[in-house]
Amino acid sequence: MAERVIxxxxxxxxxxxxxxxxxxxxxEMRGPFGSGVEVYAALIDRRGSPRIYASSCNAFFGMKxxxxxxxxxxxxxxxxxxxxxxxxxxxxxxxxSLETGKTKKELWCGVEPAALFRxxxxxxTWEMILGISNHDHARQWHPGNGGLCMHTILRDGNRVxxxxxxxxxxxxxxxGQTFAAANEGIGAxxxxxxxxxxxxCVHKIAGHPDVPGRLYMQNHGGWxxxxxxxxxxxxxxxxxxxxxxxxxxxxxxxxxxxxxHDPDTVFVMPLDxxxxxxxxxxxxxxxxxxxxxxxxxxxxxxxxxETFFTVLRDGMDIDDLKKPALYFGTTTGQLWMxxxxxxxxxxxxxxxxxxxxxxxxxx
Amino acid sequence: xxxxxxxASTLRTYVRESRAELTSSxxxxxxxxxxxxxxxxxxxxxxxxxxxxxxxxxxxxxxDDFIHDRAGLETQLAPGDVLAIMPAVSGG
Numbered sequence: 240m241a242e243r244v245i246x247x248x249x250x251x252x253x254x255x256x257x258x259x260x261x262x263x264x265x266x267e268m269r270g271p272f273g274s275g276v277e278v279y280a281a282l283i284d285r286r287g288s289p290r291i292y293a294s295s296c297n298a299f300f301g302m303k304x305x306x307x308x309x310x311x312x313x314x315x316x317x318x319x320x321x322x323x324x325x326x327x328x329x330x331x332x333x334x335x336s337l338e339t340g341k342t343k344k345e346l347w348c349g350v351e352p353a354a355l356f357r358x359x360x361x362x363x364t365w366e367m368i369l370g371i372s373n374h375d376h377a378r379q380w381h382p383g384n385g386g387l388c389m390h391t392i393l394r395d396g397n398r399v400x401x402x403x404x405x406x407x408x409x410x411x412x413x414x415g416q417t418f419a420a421a422n423e424g425i426g427a428x429x430x431x432x433x434x435x436x437x438x439x440c441v442h443k444i445a446g447h448p449d450v451p452g453r454l455y456m457q458n459h460g461g462w463x464x465x466x467x468x469x470x471x472x473x474x475x476x477x478x479x480x481x482x483x484x485x486x487x488x489x490x491x492x493x494x495x496x497x498x499x500h501d502p503d504t505v506f507v508m509p510l511d512x513x514x515x516x517x518x519x520x521x522x523x524x525x526x527x528x529x530x531x532x533x534x535x536x537x538x539x540x541x542x543x544x545e546t547f548f549t550v551l552r553d554g555m556d557i558d559d560l561k562k563p564a565l566y567f568g569t570t571t572g573q574l575w576m577x578x579x580x581x582x583x584x585x586x587x588x589x590x591x592x593x594x595x596x597x598x599x600x601x602x
Numbered sequence: 603x604x605x606x607x608x609x610a611s612t613l614r615t616y617v618r619e620s621r622a623e624l625t626s627s628x629x630x631x632x633x634x635x636x637x638x639x640x641x642x643x644x645x646x647x648x649x650x651x652x653x654x655x656x657x658x659x660x661x662x663x664x665x666d667d668f669i670h671d672r673a674g675l676e677t678q679l680a681p682g683d684v685l686a687i688m689p690a691v692s693g694g
Contacts, residue, residue, distance in 0.1 A: 301647055319647070322647070
């Protein structure tokens with residue numbers, strides 16, 4: 240079967256799946272799945288026979304995990320979803336991240352309140368990973384506006400990077416047994432100490448498998464008195480971080496994405512920190528092709544004014560075709576595609592429910 | 603003694619054969635939930651979170667009475683009573 244581009248769009252009203260041939264000329268939509276229920280996390284697992292997973296964050300009846308074995312034509316709930324042990328005292332309020340593990344059957348899942356779970360059977364049963372979920376700091380983390388969420392899980396061999404809002408960046412170097420706060424250089428504008436040991440409002444972390452020591456971070460910036468802390472880079476596996484925000488119109492934003500074929504190319508969407516919409520109400524993605532030393536504004540195809548949407552932390556992704564396209568979903572229900580690494584933008588869908596997350600894969 | 607547990611339609615997917623009604627010999631609402639936990643785990647997880655608390659948007663009624671207008675989870679059940687599990691009205 241010819242390769243297809245599969246888009247998973249997690250919205251306030253369920254999961255939509257869009258599919259196109261590699262030319263990406265026309266996407267066909269199906270869904271919503273988990274109808275009427277918020278989806279904050281999706282995963283297209285290409286290992287072996289492709290599977291799609293999505294969180295179904297049901298405000299009425301609790302958290303569920305949806306799984307499809309046929310590229311999103313049908314979904315079924317897995318036998319169980321992550322849940323805290325009975326005597327823990329916490330209850331899962333949301334599921335924010337789903338990532339692949341070491342084996343085809345293994346999945347990792349980050350939840351709210353911030354904790355990490357692992358499944359070894361395609362999501363049917365889950366165990367809590369104690370090294371971070373019961374970390375000494377865990378009861379000192381505080382929720383940000385989106386809740387106390389573990390939104391980023393990046394695996395690199397025995398290293399595991401976690402992003403927590405608001406908890407900061409935590410790093411394991413023993414496969415997830417133990418974790419330590421690794422926040423040197425990551426600032427916070429909402430506490431007296433500008434560089435606390437932990438408690439930062441990290442928005443998203445991204446990396447590239449070819450250069451695992453280098454990471455990029457969209458942190459909660461937009462602080463007049465602490466400029467530049469919003470867009471960061473690490474060259475030592477996340478132990479220390481430094482600003483790469485110079486040249487951007489704002490260092491506030493949510494998603495951060497790395498080009499699949501070039502670890503030097505990174506994308507952000509700067510937002511005004513008060514309205515959380517693009518500066519001057521004119522949407523733009525910004526791209527650096529030199530690891531954050533300089534930035535270029537990409538806006539061809541977007542409205543030039545009077546546009547007030549937000550793109551959330553998992554609302555942007557990039558495919559891995561030879562000339563990759565970016566995709567982002569907005570809180571106003573638009574799904575945009577930017578061909579040639581964001582050089583030219585097209586609105587694929589104009590009236591979806593508010594979009595929480597977008598994931599793409601070529602299968 | 604036997605009481606009935608009425609399952610709202612949105613929750614029947616978690617009950618074998620999508621049944622609308624279960625039977626119980628529980629003497630209190632809490633005992634009925636404990637029975638659901640043992641015998642209908644998926645349904646129970648949709649009604650109560652992992653701390654045992656009834657989910658915020660789920661309401662329990664004994665006959666026509668909201669359980670919080672009686673004795674909450676300790677509300678006594680008598681033969682012939684109906685314990686109804688309903689989604690709460692939420693939103694506009």
